[in-house]
Amino acid sequence: MTEELGKGLTISNLKPDADAKVRLSVLYRLNGIEDVDGKELLKFEMHRAGSITNTDLVTVDEHGITCWARINLDGELIKFDPPQTMVAAPLKQGATWNFDGQAGDLKVHQxxxxxGEEDVEVPAGEFHTFRIRGEQSSPxxxxxxxxxxxxxGIVKDVTTMRxxxxxLLERISLELAERPKIENRPEVKSEAASKRLSVTFANDQFGKPSTTFSSDAPQI
Incomplete structure (x- = not known):
């Protein structure tokens, strides 16, 4: 995983390299089934630096890949209403789909x-792929x-937030390093240690952090 931040932004405890990018190893793993509201869902975990940063609870069928809920880093279960289509089937050039619903308390529109179809080369090799472009306007x-x-599956993923x-606020790029294989679940660190909360302020929601505000600023 490569993470690039906008000018003046930093991430605590992560040191960028010479080109101002943070590079980390990420592992995705299917880890059994979770029952949510009587429905059996596949657990698709994301492991990073010894922690499970999130777990997507999905189904895979003739309609494609659908995410019904997500477990975040703090173990909170966030349901999607309606369930979110991640990859629709059958895939073909020009196919479109939307997600206009709730992710927990957040209203989301994507x-x-x-x-089209593209041949892409990543560390795991060359793949013939369908390129999917997603745009989010809310939140x-x-x-x-x-x-x-x-x-x-997804062999390359680039998410950009502005x-x-x-x-640019943040750009996260992922490329498949090895072809999927079966192996033991990696060790997960205990979450018993205390966590530190960092807070920044901005004039606008999702705006750039600022340290200076005028006395008549309508909101922070």
């Missing part, structure tokens, strides 16, 4: 389009570019 501005290889003025 639109996805299959823009924050975001674009998601995904390259999906049938029989393998401020209201268009300036």
């Amino acid at each position: 639109q996805y389009t299959v823009t 924050s501005r975001m674009t998601m570019d995904r390259w999906f290889a049938p029989g393998t 401020a209201a003025d268009g300036d």
Whole structure:
């Protein structure tokens, strides 16, 4: 995983390299089944630095890949209403789908389009993929570019978040390093240690952090 931040932004406890990017190893793993409201869902975990940062609870069927809920880093279960289509089937150029619903307490609007077929090369090899372009307008501005290889899954993913003025806030890039295989679940660190909360302020929701505000600022 490669993480790039906008000018002046930093992430505590993570040191960027010479080109101002943070690089971390990420592992995705299917880890059994979770029952949610009487429905059996596959547990798709994301492991990073010894922690499970999130777990998507999904189904895979003739309609595609659908996410019904997500477990975040703190163990909170967040349900999607309606369930969110991550990859629709069958995939073909020009296919579109939307997610216009709730993710927990958040109102989310996303639109996805299959823009075409592409051959892409990543560390795991070369794959023939469908490129999926996603755009989110609520609750924050975001674009998601995904390259999906049938029989393998998403082999490349680039998510970009921008401020209201268009300036880059964060870009996260993922590329498949090894082809999927069966192996033991990695060790997960205990969450007993205390966590430190960092807070920044901005004039606008999802705006760039600021340390200076005028006395008549309408909101922070």
